[in-house]
Amino acid sequence: MKIVIIGNGISGITTARYIRKQSDHEILVISAESDHFFSRTALMYIYMGHMKYEHTKPYEDWFWSKNRIELKNAYIQNIDFDSKKLFTVKGEEISYDKLVISTGSITNKFDWPGQDLKGVQGMVTKQDVELMEENTIGVTDAVVVGGGLIGIEMAEMLHSRNIHVHILVRDNVYWGGILPKQEAELVGRHIAEHKMNLITKSELKEIIGDENGKVKSIITKDGKEIKCGFVALTAGVSPNISLVKDSKLETDRGILVNDYLETNIKDVYSLGDCAQFRNPKENHPPVEQLWYTGKMQGRALANTICGTKTKYDRGIWFNSAKFLDIEYQTYGIMLKEPLSDEDTFYWEHKDGKISMRANFDKADGALRGFNFFGIRFKQTVADDWIRNKKDIGYCISNLNKGFFDPEFYKSYHKDIVEHFNKVQPQYQVKIAKKKFLVF
Amino acid sequence: MKIIRNIGLTIFLICFAVFLSLPFLGKYKLTEKTFTENFSDVNQQKVLKPALKDVFDKEYNSNVAFFNDYNKAFDDANKDFRDKKEWDKVINDNKILDITKSSSIGFVKDNSTLLFIICFLISALGGIMYMVPALFIKPVAGIKNDYIFKRGITSRGIIAFCFAAFLIIFYIFLYQKPAYLSNWVLLMDGLSNTLTGGNSSQWFLYGFLYCLVMSVMSVRMYIKYRNNNYQLLRTTSVLFFQIAFAFMIPNILTNLQLPSMDFKNIWPLDYTFFFDYRLTELTSNGMLGYWMLGWGIFLIIVGVPVMVYFFGKRWYCSWVCGCGGLAETLGDPFRQLSDKSLKAWKFERIIVHSVLVFAVVMTIAVLYTFFTGSPKLLGIDTYSIRQTYSFGIGFMFAGAIGTGFYPVMGSRVWCRFGCPLAAYLGIVQRFKSRFRITTNGAQCISCGNCSTYCEMGIDVRAYAQNGENIIRSSCVGCGICAAVCPRGVLKLENLAEEGRFDAYIRPEEKAF
Known part of the structure; x- marks a missing residue:
């Protein structure tokens, strides 16, 4: 059987690797972006000079032929689902028995005037970073439109080149659609600490170019003009489905799939950023644009393709990010407001750069999730507590079991416990004793 | 601030030029x-x-x-x-x-105090002036590896090769033709007389330079990793052991006319420990000498395995060792240059264990001659084995290649490919130790910062992205992988041995 995978991102590659682990099927991975799999999450580090492109490749180049995963650098223009054939831009024909579409995302553009000027771009691909290198030469001021994760990454990238950054966000705080107010403010303060200009409650109206077609300023909806030589468009990404838009394949925002990542056409599957679940679980987004979920989907799909039909199960939600110097880890479903049956506990260090939040069931005190800023926490511990509905009092008292900061870091456990006992006086928890030297 | 930085650099370069010109003067x-x-x-x-x-x-x-x-x-x-x-x-x-x-x-002799101040003190000051403004230019603490791969000196540019050539030439002259460096050694006489009671040798100069370079580059470490207590403590520790144990104590012992010894240097890194002249020196100095001999043997037999069991080989390699100390200070800007390929790992295992075997064989041969008086073992002259080791490993590998290749192959070339003690520590760490780098579940995003900044060339990501703990004989536990990880995935820790090789599998995937 010949399995063709379009897209060499984490979801496509994970599928390929796990198919190989359990079968001898012929595997072909096609990408127009790069010859080899690389970590898209590391794009920012290439621009900042922390790494070179080759460092972002998780596997050495010999890995693919050794594992008989054929790679092809080509752009697929057309799919004939009836005869099971792909057509490249160059007119080549590739046949398949099973097809996996994992084409990833493209930058959202909302038909802003001037959005195609030189110096205006998003950051999704390797080519985007190369373009950004070119576009930021000689730039002193830049505007980042939108305050999500790519937004803060691009802001950090620009900042590393001593470019003054203005960040436009629609809400009244940074990433207000996702983060609770206190956390969003914490990140906002950190952005200000880096001398970046966070402009809240502000949206892009249009981008103005100069006589050479290069951006020179932007105008916000409230009529403010900001001079800039570069504009980063980071108001989210959407599934990259132009390849299948007007085909038999059912699409909405993304390619519609069931819990087995199957599309409406037999032997055609889709996963990762470009897929959209027909029936997402409650409080789960229909399109999951995450590294982690791409990996999990790939493993489940590999099973299905190899004959063991496996439902994709997200399990206990988790995610992480880094806002400039502040690391963020989250476990469980943590929305900007606790759910109606939840209570929330928030602790923040007096310096305002470290915080934690725990949401728990109002009725029985079962832990629902954690947010950590500037504290590292063990996934195994958080996963276990949330899964087994551990009582919040127990969790707070045993936080030290999950702390994952490097050795010799200050522990804030005592501080957190004291604060917890103060705001939740019905609990009077104590720090669980730590065994010294466990043999 | 940038002006201060540039003035500092200028001062340093001028002083360095003066220093370089000295061997040609006089x-x-x-x-x-x-x-x-x-x-x-x-x-x-x-x-x-x-x-x-x-x-x-x-x-x-x-x-x-x-x-x-x-x-x-x-x-x-x-x-x-x-x-x-x-x-x-x-x-x-x-x-x-x-x-x-x-x-x-003439000039050098007449102005040795002035030249000492210029070459060592003012140049150090220039270096510090170059580094300290970083506190103000980037006032928010955090990992900043910006431009590392865009600057020639840290990414194998021409200047990096020039620096490597300088280091290699320096080591060749230091070991083989020290007379050419006589003017440098001359500058050290004053300090040497105070400390050891005698004139300076090239080794006194080397020891002093080693301490000076480490001290100045520690300032850089303290600034760069000021958000990371592990790095701050570790830097202080290597600096302390270099200055106190490797430099001050041996020199003071010499001054007291006692056998001089670096109490933290362990055979087989200290390959001369069982040489006849050292054994004779120790055994002819009464109780103190025997105690020193006993301490050295105790470290080999008990110290290494027990400490590695509890803390991993990091207790030595990145907290105590002098070679490690230089690698973690002067070498830190070059750590990303180590080769992470599987091929390099294969070479590493063959070479480093061969050196260990060579060291053991050489020592057995030397001891055989010491005890029996017979100069030949199995028909081979033991003195020539010893000479081959001293030249090939002691000078070429540890010195000229080990340090000279910093700007080309990273800061741990010697520690990784050559050090027989590291091989010994590593075997214990791999098979019987509580130390591991724990991977935090499935949080890895495969970005590659950990692997890139691993000075030992360990492909940390290869383990982390599979949820596996990192347990490798070569890991020196410098903690930088955990420091540069943007997602808080890695932690160095000593935990119960049980289950340290177990990979994390999401409960949902256990059935797969």
């Missing part, structure tokens, strides 16, 4: 008095004096001309004995470094 005049001070043996004087009569009181403008004449005269004096094969009469040690130093006249 005049040399050997007097009969100087000669008799260095060769007190009357028989030797009788042989050498006639040969050297043309050299006496002649003023040389360059050290090269001086060496030529002096060495020629020396050979002439020995020629007769050599021709007659009267080997016992041949004078082997020409004491050229001491002779050159004491024959130096």
Whole structure:
């Protein structure tokens, strides 16, 4: 059987690797972006000079032929689902028995005037970073439109080149659609600490170019003009489905799939950023644009393709990010407001750069999730507590079991416990004793 | 702030240029008095004096001309004995470094205190002026590896190769032709007299430079990793052990006319530990000598395994060791240059364990000769084994390649490919230790920062992205992978041995 995978991102590659682990099927991975799999999450580090492109490749180049995963650098223009054939831009024909579409995302553009000027771009691909290198030469001021994760990454990238950054966000705080107010403010303060200009409650109206077609300023909806030589468009990404838009394949925002990542056409599957679940679980987004979920989907799909039909199960939600110097880890479903049956506990260090939040069931005190800023926490511990509905009092008292900061870091456990006992006086928890030297 | 930084760099470069020019400056005049001070043996004087009569009181403008004449005269004096094969009469040690130093006249000799201040103190100050402004230019603490791969010096540019060439040449002269560095050694006499009670040798100069470079580069470490207590403590520790244990204590012991010893240097890294002259020195110095010998053996047999069991080999390699100390300070800007390929790992395992075997065999041979008095073991001259090791491993590998290749192959070339002690520590760490780098579940995003900044060339990501803990014999536990990880995935820790190799599998995937 010949399995063709379009897209060499984490979801496509994970599928390929796990198919190989359990079968001898012929595997072909096609990408127009790069010859080899690389970590898209590391794009920012290439621009900042922390790494070179080759460092972002998780596997050495010999890995693919050794594992008989054929790679092809080509752009697929057309799919004939009836005869099971792909057509490249160059007119080549590739046949398949099973097809996996994992084409990833493209930058959202909302038909802003001037959005195609030189110096205006998003950051999704390797080519985007190369373009950004070119576009930021000689730039002193830049505007980042939108305050999500790519937004803060691009802001950090620009900042590393001593470019003054203005960040436009629609809400009244940074990433207000996702983060609770206190956390969003914490990140906002950190952005200000880096001398970046966070402009809240502000949206892009249009981008103005100069006589050479290069951006020179932007105008916000409230009529403010900001001079800039570069504009980063980071108001989210959407599934990259132009390849299948007007085909038999059912699409909405993304390619519609069931819990087995199957599309409406037999032997055609889709996963990762470009897929959209027909029936997402409650409080789960229909399109999951995450590294982690791409990996999990790939493993489940590999099973299905190899004959063991496996439902994709997200399990206990988790995610992480880094806002400039502040690391963020989250476990469980943590929305900007606790759910109606939840209570929330928030602790923040007096310096305002470290915080934690725990949401728990109002009725029985079962832990629902954690947010950590500037504290590292063990996934195994958080996963276990949330899964087994551990009582919040127990969790707070045993936080030290999950702390994952490097050795010799200050522990804030005592501080957190004291604060917890103060705001939740019905609990009077104590720090669980730590065994010294466990043999 | 940028101005201060540039002034600092300028000061450093000027001082460095002065330092580099010293071996080419100065005049040399050997007097009969100087000669008799260095060769007190009357028989030797009788042989050498006639040969050297043309050299006496002649003023040389360059050290090269001086060496030529002096060495020629020396050979002439020995020629007769050599021709007659009267080997016992041949004078082997020409004491050229001491002779050159004491024959130096003119500028360097007259201004040695001033030059000491310029070359070492002001240049250090310049270096610090270059580094400290980072606190103000990037006032928010956090990992900043910006531009590392865009600057020549840290990404194998031409300047990096020049620096490597300088280091290699420095080591070649230091070990093989120290007389050429006599003017540098001369600057150290004042300090050496205070500490050891005698004039400086090239090794005193080397020890001092080592401490100075580490101190200055520690400032950089303290600034760069100021958000990370593990790095701050570790830097303090290596600096302390270098200055106190490797430099001060041995020199003070020399001053007290006791056997000098670096109490933290462990065989087989300290490959001369069982050499006859050291054993004789220790056994002829009463209780203290025996205690020192016992301490050295205790470290090998008990210290290493017990400490590695509890803390991993990091207790030594990145907290105590001198080679590690230099790698973690001077070498830190080059750590990303180590080769992470599987091929490099294969070479590493073969080479480092071969060196360990070589060290053990060499030591057995040397001890055999020490105890039996027989110069040959299985027909091989033990002295030649020892010489081969000293030259090949001690000088070439540990010195010229180990440090010289910093700007090309990263800061741990010696530790990774050559150090026999690291191999020994590593075997214990791999098979019997509580140490591991724990991977935090499935949080890895495969970005590659950990692998890129691993100075030992471990592909950390390969483990982390599979949810596996990192347990590798080569890991020195510097903690930088955990520091540069943007997602808080890695943690160095000592936990129960049980389950340290278990990978994390999401409960949902356990059935797969």
